[in-house]
Amino acid sequence: QQQVKQSPQSLIVQKGGISIINCAYENTAFDYFPWYQQFPGKGPALLIAIRPDVSEKKEGRFTISFNKSAKQFSLHIMDSQPGDSATYFCAASFTGGGNKLTFGTGTQLKVEL
């Protein structure tokens, strides 16, 4: 059972544009929603995360929007740069039971000049 669905699978954005990646979850017990950035052959790096008590969190060019009633959250990358080209994963976990992360299937982002 895939508990976190991520879309799109791939995304091409022009330099300076906005990249938007969406995730939807099923388990209402989830209370932590991180986004990871992964470059080829490297481990994922924690980018930004949100708890369900807020609807938006911004760190630099990266923003998470969270809609608890719709059970959806999204990553917005403003002023996208070629260096942002990577695979992005959303994930979710809940307090207790080891805080295990359930991941989406990833989005390959390519930012073109």
Place this chain on the structure above:
Amino acid sequence: DGGITQSPKYLFRKEGQNVTLSCEQNLNHDAMYWYRQDPGQGLRLIYYSQIVNDFQKGDIAEGYSVSREKKESFPLTVTSAQKNPTAFYLCASRAAGGSYEQYFGPGTRLTVT
């Protein structure tokens, strides 16, 4: 340097052999995790440990074993019972208490032929 180290970066084995992947952290984190990543898929949890001498199965534990004899070390053994062992293996850790963030190591790419 504080962080998570995984060794080796690349590992090659013949079918039918057991192989052990190393994961060490000097972050003083209590919880440690092993994930498996296959092309085009998200990360899937193999095993996790919240405290020394204790560990729990994740979603895909069959064919794998772990130990947690020291706080800083969480080795993963891929046994001959694992039907499709070729994959990218990632180790992560998390601080204790109310901390949610998981940080990943650089990964080990295992190829079994």
